[in-house]
Amino acid sequence: MTSPRKPNLTLGTFPVAPPVVLAPMAGITNVAFRRLCREHGAGVYVCEMVMTRALVERNEKTLRMVTFAGDEQPRSLQLYGVDPVTVRKAVEMIAAENLADHVDMNFGCPVPRVTRKGGGAALPYKRRLFAQIIEAAVRAAEPAGIPVTVKMRIGIDDEHHTYLEAGRIAQEAGAAWVALHGRTAAQRYSGEADWSAIKNLKEALEIPVLGNGDIWEATDAVRMMSETGADGVVVGRGCLGRPWLFADLAAVFSGQDTRALPTLGEVMATMRRHAELLASWLGTERDGVVDFRKHVAWYLKGFPVGGDTRRALATSSSLADLDAHFARLDPDVPFPTETLGKPRGRTNSPGKVSLPYGWLADRDDDTVPAAAELEDSGG
Secondary structure, three states, X not given: OOOOOOOOOEEOXXXXXXXXXXXOOOOOOOHHHHHHHHOOOOOEEEOOOEEHHHHXXXXXXXXXXXXXXXXXXXXXXXXXXXXXXXXXXXXXXXXXXXXXXXXXXXXXXXXXXXXXXXXXXXXHHOHHHXXXXXXXXXXXXXXXXXXXXXXXXXXXXXXXXXXXXHHHHHHHHOOOOEEEEOOOOOOOOXXXXXXXXXXXXXXXXXXXXXEEOOOOOHHHHHHHHHHHOOOXXXXXHHHOOOOOHHHHHHHHHOOOOOOOOOOHHHHHHHHHHHHHHHHHHHOOHHHHHHHHHHHHXXXXXXXXXXXXXXXXXXXXXXXXXXXXXXXXXXXXXXXXXXXXXXXXXXXXXXXXXXXXXXXXXXXOOOOOOOOOOOXXXXX
């Protein structure tokens, strides 16, 4: 195993040790999942992406999404916005009401309903508007000492790379760090991440650069940092159904050659804990268990659990249902090591990026895209 570097990564006044960030994932990284991950290891755990307009308008769903546990430090909130004025108002609200300790700006989402309105991974192409948005966030956050970071992709597609210029713009605007997912928006979640782009960005900037993409195991994080010089890593799909990955990450960055390989019984205990946390957050046991259903396949990936039991678990409506189905399984079944190092979560094919009409015509057009603010999160 490659010896891990000992980076000195900070986020404002908060040390980030190990240098690991949980990527925001819609419908996944709520307060329940973040708490479960924190119980396994340390790092920065970012909430689901929220829309700036919805936050400013105090949308009930959005306010629930920015809930943090009392012991969650730092409280990291990711914003999506395309209008500098609305972004400024949202960050001013966060600062005035002490809603978070860190604001991360999303410029990496490849979901068509986001990019077709000029948001997410489409926005850095409009370099002036991109700069105005980051500057608005940084200026609004400064009085409260809230660091602002940027998450982005390589570009729209292979013909429209933006990451190097966007990284320099973010640095000049006052971003605390830049995180780069080594794929274009057109790649979505297909193929392999291009870590060489992370290396290029690190060499071009003075602020910290974090790498994202294809970190399936803790050793991948060490290898990425060794190969690219990145100051830290952002972990997304690799922890789906596997929150103990953060224990592996904590171990590898402290120089320990250990890996969590839970038995089926230990995995079931984690599954139940996850469902309990969701029930507590959502207010009812039924709501929590129903929300938990999407996680069942990820947790059981590779285990010899029959289709009938998988379907039963994925249609449960109470903790008692989960317990009854768990009771039929052998808790001593070992972890399926053949799944290690393999992709998890969503995978899809590359495709043409949906963009607003005429989007590529003028990079310096800083007109705010019409009707670009969405009602809910995505990406």
